[in-house]
Structure formats: C-alpha cells, structure tokens
Amino acid sequence: MSNTTGQLDEIVNFFKNIFTSLQEGILFIGEPLDVILSVIDILITTLIFYYILRIIRDSRAWQLLKGIVFIVVLTIIAKVFGLSLLSFLLLNTISIFSVAIVIIFQPELRRTLETVGRSGLGFISAKGGGYFGEKTATTTSQLIESIVQACHDMALTKTGALIVIERQTPLGDLQNQENAVQIDSPVSTSLLKQIFYNGTPLHDGAILIRNGRIAAAKIHIPLSDNYHLRKDYGTRHRAAIGASEMGDAISIVVSEEKGTISLAIDGILYVLDNSDALRTQLHSLLLPDEEEKKHFKIFRKKEKKNIVVQPTKKSRKFLLMLAALLTSVFLWLYVQITVNPITSKTFNVVLSYQNTEALKEKGLEATYSAETVQLSLTGRKNLLDGMTNRDIEAYIDFNQVEEAGIQSLNISIDKNTPLYTRTDYLTPDKVTIAVRPYNENVN
Numbered sequence: 001m002s003n004t005t006g007q008l009d010e011i012v013n014f015f016k017n018i019f020t021s022l023q024e025g026i027l028f029i030g031e032p033l034d035v036i037l038s039v040i041d042i043l044i045t046t047l048i049f050y051y052i053l054r055i056i057r058d059s060r061a062w063q064l065l066k067g068i069v070f071i072v073v074l075t076i077i078a079k080v081f082g083l084s085l086l087s088f089l090l091l092n093t094i095s096i097f098s099v100a101i102v103i104i105f106q107p108e109l110r111r112t113l114e115t116v117g118r119s120g121l122g123f124i125s126a127k128g129g130g131y132f133g134e135k136t137a138t139t140t141s142q143l144i145e146s147i148v149q150a151c152h153d154m155a156l157t158k159t160g161a162l163i164v165i166e167r168q169t170p171l172g173d174l175q176n177q178e179n180a181v182q183i184d185s186p187v188s189t190s191l192l193k194q195i196f197y198n199g200t201p202l203h204d205g206a207i208l209i210r211n212g213r214i215a216a217a218k219i220h221i222p223l224s225d226n227y228h229l230r231k232d233y234g235t236r237h238r239a240a241i242g243a244s245e246m247g248d249a250i251s252i253v254v255s256e257e258k259g260t261i262s263l264a265i266d267g268i269l270y271v272l273d274n275s276d277a278l279r280t281q282l283h284s285l286l287l288p289d290e291e292e293k294k295h296f297k298i299f300r301k302k303e304k305k306n307i308v309v310q311p312t313k314k315s316r317k318f319l320l321m322l323a324a325l326l327t328s329v330f331l332w333l334y335v336q337i338t339v340n341p342i343t344s345k346t347f348n349v350v351l352s353y354q355n356t357e358a359l360k361e362k363g364l365e366a367t368y369s370a371e372t373v374q375l376s377l378t379g380r381k382n383l384l385d386g387m388t389n390r391d392i393e394a395y396i397d398f399n400q401v402e403e404a405g406i407q408s409l410n411i412s413i414d415k416n417t418p419l420y421t422r423t424d425y426l427t428p429d430k431v432t433i434a435v436r437p438y439n440e441n442v443n
C-alpha cells in the first residue's frame with residue numbers, strides 16, 4: 001500500500017514539476033547528441049510497447065487493461081484534487097491489481113514470451129494477426145441467415161456444432177491456440193455444414209467468427225465451472241457457456257443427441273424452440289434497434305446497422321503505434337524528471353598547464369605553481385553521478401600568451417563527455433602569471 005502511494009505521489013509531483021523543468025530549455029532537451037539518444041530511446045521503447053499492445057489488443061486482456069488504466073488515471077485525478085476517500089478506495093484497488101496482474105495476464109504473458117522466444121522482438125507472424133479488417137466481411141444479415149440455415153439443417157441430422165461469435169471483447173487468444181486451424185473465409189451455410197460434418201477432421205471443436213468471417217476452426221473452449229448447470233448438459237454445451245463467459249461473445253450450440261439449438265450469452269444457456277427463434281435472437285443481439293443501442297451502448301458510437309464494422313488494419317496499427325508513442329514519451333518525461341532529474345554537483349580539480357613548449361618557441365617563459373579550482377556543473381543526475389574529479393580537466397593554455405609581462409589567463413574546462421552539461425560557476429576563473437623573456441643560461 002505504501003509503495004503504491006509513493007509511486008502515485010511521484011506521478012503527481014511529476015506533473016507539478018514538468019513545467020518547471022521545461023523552463024530549463026536546452027539543459028532539459030540537451031545538445032544534438034542528447035536529442036539523438038533520447039529519440040533512439042523513445043523509438044525503441046515505442047516499438048516494444050507497440051509489440052505488446054498488438055498482442056494484448058487481440059485478446060480479452062485488452063478490456064482488463066483499459067479498466068486498469070481508467071482506475072489509475074482516476075486515482076491520479078483524485079490525488080491531485082485531494083479527494084481523500086476516493087483516493088483511499090482506489091489505492092487499495094490498485095494494490096490488489098498489483099498482486100493479481102500476473103495472474104490476470106498469465107495467458108498473454110506466456111504467449112508473449114513464447115512469441116519472443118520463437119521470433120525475437122520483430123514482427124508478429126501472420127498467425128498472430130487476428131483481425132481481417134481489410135478483407136471482405138460478410139454483412140450481418142447474411143451472416144445471420146447463413147448460421148440459422150446451417151443450424152437448422154444440422155439440427156435435423158443431429159450433427160453436433162459449436163459456433164462462437166466475437167463481438168466487442170477480442171477473442172484472438174482462442175484463434176491463436178496451437179491446435180486451432182486458421183481458415184479466414186466468408187461465412188456460408190455450406191462451409192459451416194462441411195466443417196461440422198462427422199467425417200471431416202475439423203468437426204471436433206468450435207469455430208470462431210470474427211469481423212464477419214470464419215477465422216478458425218477446431219478451437220478448444222474452456223468448460224464453464226458453473227455448478228448450477230443441469231446435469232444433462234454435455235461437454236459441447238458447457239463449452240458454449242464457457243465461451244459466452246468470455247466478455248460479450250455469443251455461442252450457438254447444436255445438440256448431437258437431441259438435435260436442439262441453444263444459444264449462450266453472459267454465461268446463461270437458452271434452449272430455443274427452432275431455427276426461427278435463433279434468427280430472432282441473433283437479430284436482436286447483432287442488429288439491435290436504436291432503443292437497445294441507447295440502453296446497452298451509451299458510450300459507443302453508432303454503428304452501421306447492416307454490416308459488421310471494424311477499424312481497418314492500417315488505422316488500427318496507426319492507433320496502436322500512436323498509443324505506444326504517447327506512452328513512451330510520457331515515461332521518458334517521467335524518468336527525466338523523477339528518476340534522472342536535472343541536478344548540480346561540485347568538483348575540485350587540480351589546475352594543469354598546456355603547451356609550455358610553445359612559450360620557448362616564442363622566446364618566453366613563465367613561473368607558475370599548482371593550484372586547485374572549484375567548479376559546479378548542472379546536468380542529468382545519472383551523468384553527474386558517474387563523473388569524478390579525474391574526469392574533468394581544468395587547464396591554462398599558453399598558446400594565448402604572445403608577449404612578456406604580468407598576464408591574467410582564463411581557465412579552460414574540459415568535461416570529457418559528449419553529453420550536455422552547464423558550468424554554473426568556476427573559482428577562480430583566471431590565473432595571474434608572470435611571463436618573461438626566455439633566458440637559456442638561467443635554465
């Protein structure tokens with residue numbers, strides 16, 4: 001609990017300090033090399049986040065992730081405005097999530113690591129793509145009629161079937177199962193009947209319909225653990241209920257023993273009288289009227305009524321990349337301001353003298369002694385923490401001496417780092433030396 005509170009306090013302080021830090025101008029942004037390194041850092045982080053988002057976006061974890069992000073943002077707002085009760089409740093919620101997140105995202109984490117192990121941090125394979133937004137999708141009305149006719153025919157012949165229809169909750173984790181057979185085909189009555197025909201190798205398992213197309217067949221569905229189910233429900237019916245518990249998916253099951261048609265939604269199985277009842281239910285679920293839209297989809301944009309609408313593949317990639325970029329920039333700013341802030345450090349450096357031989361060539365010589373100068377540098381904390389007195393050179397360059405006499409020479413500083421730092425003060429900044437004509441007999 002205390003760790004979560006401390007992290008949120010850091011985020012709040014981050015927003016308070018960001019404008020102050022930006023006032024530092026070039027010190028915050030850095031010189032060209034600093035900018036190049038920062039851009040590389042952000043781009044690599046963006047690609048990693050994009051890679052992770054593409055995997056999560058195609059699974060049920062996407063809905064959980066959006067919920068967690070919403071709670072975190074609401075907690076920050078409550079913290080900033082001093083809403084103590086709301087902050088307390090949300091902080092405890094986040095504490096629970098911090099423990100449960102590994103369990104919640106276990107399938108996605110495992111799949112991510114397996115993908116990285118097979119192909120490295122590169123492009124996601126075609127099998128993991130999941131969406132087929134750019135290909136022709138079956139219109140919703142045609143999809144319903146194809147399913148209804150296929151289920152009617154299979155019920156007459158008592159052919160067992162299980163059809164899962166994805167809606168708002170992504171089911172890419174089902175499609176990407178190791179034993180699933182990728183199909184990517186328009187929905188048609190003949191194809192559905194052919195898949196579930198007992199003589200074909202694909203009949204054992206469920207099919208998944210995504211974006212108006214048959215995405216995959218021979219899918220294994222986790223059985224529902226609802227103990228209140230009737231005892232006469234077989235494996236196929238329990239799998240249908242299990243699929244309907246995955247967000248808002250719709251499951252249609254044809255009984256192999258009784259030849260009945262059932263529909264499962266929200267974890268409840270409804271045994272239908274005939275295929276006409278199935279048609280009515282699918283029209284109600286997939287083509288809701290305006291009142292139903294207002295009731296169930298208050299916060300959603302209106303969709304076209306007669307077609308399955310999904311963002312195109314290009315627009316989805318762009319949005320994911322934009323989200324990854326914004327997240328990377330935010331984290332970079334957070335690190336620069338909280339973890340690696342702008343700070344100052346004082347150094348004591350022994351003064352050295354360079355190009356003493358140049359004086360002899362000019363017929364001059366000088367008397368000087370060892371001195372120590374003190375200087376303060378301002379820069380990034382990680383950079384200054386790694387610097388010692390030995391990394392900084394303070395020196396007098398005798399090339400600037402042209403004639404004999406008492407002269408005050410500027411002290412030059414070499415910080416031996418290509419990254420940007422600012423010298424705030426240097427004490428002393430000049431050294432007075434006596435320069436006289438070179439006397440070879442004296443030396």
